Amino acid sequence: MIELDKIVLHSRTGEGQMCPERQQLIYSLFKKYIDMFSSRDERVGEYLSENFTGFTGSSNVLITNKADALTVTQQDLSQISEPLGIEMLELTLQDLADDVVVATAFFHLHLPLANPFLSEEVARLVVIFRYEETDWKIVHAGLSIPFEPTQDAEMYPVSAIEKRNRELEELIEVRTQELAQANRLLQIRTETDGLTEIRNRRYFDFMLKKEWNRGQRFGAELSVIMLDIDYFKKYNDHYGHLAGDSCLKTLAQGLNQAMTRAGDVVARYGGEEFVVLLPNTNTQAALEVAKHLQETVMSLAIPHAKSSFGIVTVSLGVASLIPSDQHPAVELVNMADIALYRAKSAGRNRVELYDSLVEETYL
Numbered sequence: 001m002i003e004l005d006k007i008v009l010h011s012r013t014g015e016g017q018m019c020p021e022r023q024q025l026i027y028s029l030f031k032k033y034i035d036m037f038s039s040r041d042e043r044v045g046e047y048l049s050e051n052f053t054g055f056t057g058s059s060n061v062l063i064t065n066k067a068d069a070l071t072v073t074q075q076d077l078s079q080i081s082e083p084l085g086i087e088m089l090e091l092t093l094q095d096l097a098d099d100v101v102v103a104t105a106f107f108h109l110h111l112p113l114a115n116p117f118l119s120e121e122v123a124r125l126v127v128i129f130r131y132e133e134t135d136w137k138i139v140h141a142g143l144s145i146p147f148e149p150t151q152d153a154e155m156y157p158v159s160a161i162e163k164r165n166r167e168l169e170e171l172i173e174v175r176t177q178e179l180a181q182a183n184r185l186l187q188i189r190t191e192t193d194g195l196t197e198i199r200n201r202r203y204f205d206f207m208l209k210k211e212w213n214r215g216q217r218f219g220a221e222l223s224v225i226m227l228d229i230d231y232f233k234k235y236n237d238h239y240g241h242l243a244g245d246s247c248l249k250t251l252a253q254g255l256n257q258a259m260t261r262a263g264d265v266v267a268r269y270g271g272e273e274f275v276v277l278l279p280n281t282n283t284q285a286a287l288e289v290a291k292h293l294q295e296t297v298m299s300l301a302i303p304h305a306k307s308s309f310g311i312v313t314v315s316l317g318v319a320s321l322i323p324s325d326q327h328p329a330v331e332l333v334n335m336a337d338i339a340l341y342r343a344k345s346a347g348r349n350r351v352e353l354y355d356s357l358v359e360e361t362y363l
Helices: 020-039 042-047 066-079 158-191 201-218 232-239 241-258 283-300 330-345 356-362
Strands: 007-011 048-055 085-097 100-110 122-132 135-144 222-229 265-270 273-278 314-321 351-353
Touching: 007 020, 020 042, 020 085, 020 100, 020 122, 020 135, 042 048, 042 066, 042 135, 048 066, 158 201, 201 222, 201 265, 201 273, 201 330, 222 232, 222 241, 222 283, 222 330, 232 241, 241 265, 241 273, 241 283, 273 283, 283 314, 283 351, 314 330, 330 351
Parallel strands: 007 085, 048 135, 314 351
Antiparallel strands: 085 100, 100 122, 122 135, 222 273, 222 314, 265 273
16 A cells, blocks of 8 residues: 555654554554545444544534444545545554554545546545454544535535636636637738738738639639729828828728628738739629729829829729649739739729730730
């Protein structure tokens, strides 16, 4: 049960002076009791003195007679009927008198519960044996578990453990929800342009790759619109950069609200340039979306004294492809950018469609 070097002896003549016979007696008495206690043997009650006293577990209720002790023993066995694990740490044997001996044990108590929390605590058991008439009887037994007080007739603080488990589960649930919310907010921040509060280039690049792969699987056409604010440098020079920032915010929100399909993406690509991703959209439909965005920006009627149009306008380039592993996804963006360049060169505030034959001639 325990190594001999972990047994501490106390005799009437001094520490370590106990004769082997008395040591073996006390040890055998304690071993018999602890074996019955851990195996949940009901016969343990037969060894209790009529003058038994004691307390159990984490309770502060003192037992003063055998009848109450037997009642508590039955409650103990009914609360936990499966065998207990005893991991002995130290055992002290005391020889107090010819008819009185004491065993004090320190151990980890492993209850057959899902939560092992209690097993981390060091329990203490003090058992006093007295020779009565023809046999040794247990006149006192006190089990002390350093945990919260037990409830009602509990031997072990199972209710307290269950209560703590519920509290921990609730705390974990709250923390999990908070972490999930924090992760969602972090993801939103990493995918959102800080100035305009619409999607940023990082998010656009991610969605472009995703939709490109989807288009390859299903043979669905994918379209991109690149648009740039006309004469934006002049706007900043004339109105100031704070006004320029306000212009970008207003225009970005206008573009975002103009989109009606959940899968479409409007993002700030950089500076005064924006990009629109249109999954499962052919060339004609993409042109219609581009013209709608052009009209949306004009309807905002943001004054621009340095523009020939008198208000803020945009130039737009449109490109469409059926994704293929023969081309990288970025090629679609480059095509839309070429069309945008042609729209700006052709007078601005207009929509141009990428056409490979026209672009080769143009370039």
